[in-house]
Amino acid sequence: MAKYKDIVKDIEGCIRRGDLQPYDQLPTVVEMTKAYHVSRTTIEQVMDELEKRGLVSRKRGSGVYVKKVATQSFDKPLNTISLTDDIDANLAKHPSCTVHEFTVVKPDEHVRHELGLHEFSFTFYIERSHLHEGQAIDVQYLYYPVEIFRDIRLTSAETSIRQWIDENYDVTPDSFHKTLRAVTASERECEILGIPEGSPLLEVEQIGYLDDGRPFESLVARFPGDRSEYQTIDSDSLPV
Amino acid sequence: MAKYKDIVKDIEGCIRRGDLQPYDQLPTVVEMTKAYHVSRTTIEQVMDELEKRGLVSRKRGSGVYVKKVATQSFDKPLNTISLTDDIDANLAKHPSCTVHEFTVVKPDEHVRHELGLHEFSFTFYIERSHLHEGQAIDVQYLYYPVEIFRDIRLTSAETSIRQWIDENYDVTPDSFHKTLRAVTASERECEILGIPEGSPLLEVEQIGYLDDGRPFESLVARFPGDRSEYQTIDSDSLPV
DNA sequence: GAGTGGTCTAGACCACGAA
DNA sequence: TCGTGGTCTAGACCACTCG
Numbered sequence: 001m002a003k004y005k006d007i008v009k010d011i012e013g014c015i016r017r018g019d020l021q022p023y024d025q026l027p028t029v030v031e032m033t034k035a036y037h038v039s040r041t042t043i044e045q046v047m048d049e050l051e052k053r054g055l056v057s058r059k060r061g062s063g064v065y066v067k068k069v070a071t072q073s074f075d076k077p078l079n080t081i082s083l084t085d086d087i088d089a090n091l092a093k094h095p096s097c098t099v100h101e102f103t104v105v106k107p108d109e110h111v112r113h114e115l116g117l118h119e120f121s122f123t124f125y126i127e128r129s130h131l132h133e134g135q136a137i138d139v140q141y142l143y144y145p146v147e148i149f150r151d152i153r154l155t156s157a158e159t160s161i162r163q164w165i166d167e168n169y170d171v172t173p174d175s176f177h178k179t180l181r182a183v184t185a186s187e188r189e190c191e192i193l194g195i196p197e198g199s200p201l202l203e204v205e206q207i208g209y210l211d212d213g214r215p216f217e218s219l220v221a222r223f224p225g226d227r228s229e230y231q232t233i234d235s236d237s238l239p240v
Numbered sequence: 241m242a243k244y245k246d247i248v249k250d251i252e253g254c255i256r257r258g259d260l261q262p263y264d265q266l267p268t269v270v271e272m273t274k275a276y277h278v279s280r281t282t283i284e285q286v287m288d289e290l291e292k293r294g295l296v297s298r299k300r301g302s303g304v305y306v307k308k309v310a311t312q313s314f315d316k317p318l319n320t321i322s323l324t325d326d327i328d329a330n331l332a333k334h335p336s337c338t339v340h341e342f343t344v345v346k347p348d349e350h351v352r353h354e355l356g357l358h359e360f361s362f363t364f365y366i367e368r369s370h371l372h373e374g375q376a377i378d379v380q381y382l383y384y385p386v387e388i389f390r391d392i393r394l395t396s397a398e399t400s401i402r403q404w405i406d407e408n409y410d411v412t413p414d415s416f417h418k419t420l421r422a423v424t425a426s427e428r429e430c431e432i433l434g435i436p437e438g439s440p441l442l443e444v445e446q447i448g449y450l451d452d453g454r455p456f457e458s459l460v461a462r463f464p465g466d467r468s469e470y471q472t473i474d475s476d477s478l479p480v
Numbered sequence: 481g482a483g484t485g486g487t488c489t490a491g492a493c494c495a496c497g498a499a
Numbered sequence: 500t501c502g503t504g505g506t507c508t509a510g511a512c513c514a515c516t517c518g
Contacts, residue, residue: 029484045507080476
């Protein structure tokens with residue numbers, strides 16, 4: 001484990017426990033290098049990470065300050081969909097899906113383009129829903145290039161495809177390009193999700209890349225609007 | 241301008257122009273230190289930035305590779321709402337709003353909590369829509385603490401509040417915590433936006449922080465689902 | 481002017497991937 | 500085994516904030 005990650009954990013703990021209060025100034029960078037017996041670069045790396053997690057603001061010439069964050073948002077996961085707590089917890093423990101479709105197809109041009117495939121390429125196509133207490137809580141549409149994954153099993157689609165890939169292929173997912181939209185549920189999706197006609201859904205279109213730059217996964221996931229949200233932190237504002 | 245930013249621009253240019261093709265390996269980090277006459281740290285900083293922009297993948301022990309990115313997504317702005325191109329371009333040049341409401345209020349508990357205010361605090365409250373060719377294209381609900389901004393003008397709400405703040409207060413916005421949701425447009429919003437009853441909207445709730453850790457802005461913006469999307473890149477996947 | 485964070489250097493060691 | 504990127508050091512200079 002890298003040193004800077006340990007220090008991140010330590011300081012994050014201080015903030016969560018309240019040893020560091022909102023608006024408190026952290027020790028100066030130089031002080032921290034001494035306290036942790038590391039170099040300046042390492043501390044800057046730590047500050048980068050704490051900033052990314054939304055815990056501190058850095059003011060050049062002045063200091064690093066603990067953000068006054070609404071405490072409710074403290075433990076919400078970032079950069080992913082969160083559902084209600086009980087559902088999230090349950091899914092993490094026992095991922096379970098009902099698979100509506102599992103085939104090999106020639107994907108349409110949109111998907112082909114996303115995955116950087118040729119016209120004559122094939123992909124696995126999976127349509128499925130995660131379950132919580134017997135109820136579908138999302139609808140997912142997934143494409144995997146046959147060129148990369150020659151064999152994907154139905155049983156993996158019923159639990160975790162990513163786990164199957166980890167165990168059977170020597171590839172490393174690296175990053176994900178996401179597009180979020182609000183859409184109206186189709187009739188079929190309303191049935192599956194047990195929601196009224198015309199309900200709004202939060203759609204996440206996600207293209208996954210391996211660490212050698214190849215796209216390996218195209219995913220469209222749709223979640224009922226009233227049970228889902230997506231949280232993120234960055235330095236870009238909507239135009240105001 | 242920091243050196244690493246120049247190098248980022250240079251390499252990004254190479255990728256956009258096609259001098260570096262998808263799946264190409266970049267020169268090794270050591271080679272780049274020589275080519276640009278900088279130290280290793282600087283190059284790593286450059287790679288951090290290129291990775292954040294979704295242009296490259298880094299494979300420890302192997303190399304840095306140009307991602308095969310769907311070219312359409314190349315120039316879309318990240319970490320913000322994008323509308324259709326003509327609207328985006330127009331808004332950037334001539335931001336213009338119709339203000340539906342402009343008052344000072346005691347905000348409800350939710351906003352008070354987001355902004356870290358006391359029960360007896362007041363905020364400016366602004367409700368407005370951006371216009372494109374006379375048509376409203378969003379609805380925004382904004383709160384600004386009177387404690388921080390004693391004076392906000394109606395005219396600023398009709399163009400750019402952030403510009404007004406820049407020019408009249410010595411504060412520096414630092415980061416934004418966002419929550420995205422899909423919601424159904426209210427009757428009033430349908431009227432304002434000229435969309436059918438029950439249309440889905442993409443909602444962005446955004447809390448802005450200053451560089452000293454203070455929240456300074458609470459914004460809820462809602463966009464018609466069929467004209468808006470939000471793009472982002474990170475290393476976190478939805479559960480698959 | 482004194483103190484802060486941001487960037488940068490030159491060099492080192494390590495973990496990992498590929499052959 | 501060897502070349503790759505990831506992390507780290509000790510020290511430096513600079514831009515910025517604030518009294």
